[in-house]
Amino acid sequence: MKIAIVDDEAEARKELQLVLHSCGLELVEQAELYPFASGEEFLAGFRPDSFQLVFLDIRMQGINGIETARLIRKQAAQLPIVFLTSSADYALEGYQVFPAGYLLKPVGKVRAQLLDILQRCLPEASSVLTVQLNGRALQIARARIAYVDVKGNRRVGGRRGCVVHLLTGRELAVDSSYPEVAAALRSADFVECYNHLLVHFAAVEQLLADGFELKNGERVPISRRLYRETSHDYMEYLLRK
Structure with missing residues (x-):
């Protein structure tokens, strides 16, 4: 451009x-x-x-x-x-x-x-997410992301990184912190449905009584506190699509 x-x-x-x-x-x-x-x-x-x-x-x-x-x-x-x-x-x-x-x-x-x-x-x-991995910038297509969480106890430079889960099932443990990644993905298509768990609505197959079933077969939870708000946001997402 x-x-x-x-x-x-x-x-x-x-x-x-x-x-x-x-x-x-x-x-x-x-x-x-x-x-x-x-x-x-x-x-x-x-x-x-x-x-x-x-x-x-x-x-x-x-x-x-x-x-x-x-x-x-x-x-x-x-x-x-x-x-x-x-x-x-x-x-x-x-x-x-x-x-x-x-x-x-x-x-x-x-x-x-x-x-x-x-x-x-x-x-x-905004079609890509830029994160830090082993001191280098890595760009991930947003369309490939299923969800992001803080699985495990990965720490880099004294602070905790996060894990980007792809639709293929691959997990990328990156140096960027969860708040940094969540801020970069802030949009109507990415919503925090559980503490430190950000789900991509485009990756969801169906809404369950206690979570989401994803298109790759995985399941992610929705906290009871956030269920009503999250389910409402998901329905609005489906209407937009």
């Missing part, structure tokens, strides 16, 4: 490029990044299919970010635009061009917010 960064500050462009290349989303980390020093420079060669995502600094010399966004919208109504700003003063005016989000500079201090925006406006970027 191609991402444009439009900002008249060279250091700001460089910082955002570094943050995007280490954000943890493979699609974004491998994207082609195109820096532009002004709205005029960006618009000179812009076409509706030029980019899949645009970062726009609001306060620029010449054509500012909001005016640049208005001109983009005349050609590309659905293109995700993320505003960069050092102040929230322009938020109301900016919403007239339907941005995907706002990031306060410096972006290095709002990585979590950036990741949230990327996952919302680029759904395909």
Whole structure:
């Protein structure tokens, strides 16, 4: 994919490029990044299919970010635009061009917010889970995950890791902690049905009186405390599908 960064500050462009290349989303980390020093420079060669995502600094010399966004919208109504700003003063005016989000500079201090925006406006970027295994990054397709728990007593660097259970029955004991993995998988399709057990609804074959039977034949429990809420969430998931 191609991402444009439009900002008249060279250091700001460089910082955002570094943050995007280490954000943890493979699609974004491998994207082609195109820096532009002004709205005029960006618009000179812009076409509706030029980019899949645009970062726009609001306060620029010449054509500012909001005016640049208005001109983009005349050609590309659905293109995700993320505003960069050092102040929230322009938020109301900016919403007239339907941005995907706002990031306060410096972006290095709002990585979590950036990741949230990327996952919302680029759904395909969230198709993998990135974990740490033996000190290296490992990416697992979410569609392959049945559930995640803290089986055993695996500890890495003084803290407990977790186990990612795949639909094939394979178990991956990873270094990433359960809270880290649960936060990364936070969506309507992954729900904690038991203490430190996160199940993937797409892996469920049927709802039982005390748990789930999975498509690979395994069974995972649902706590009595969470049964009503979990079963309701599962029914809503089935209706969406």
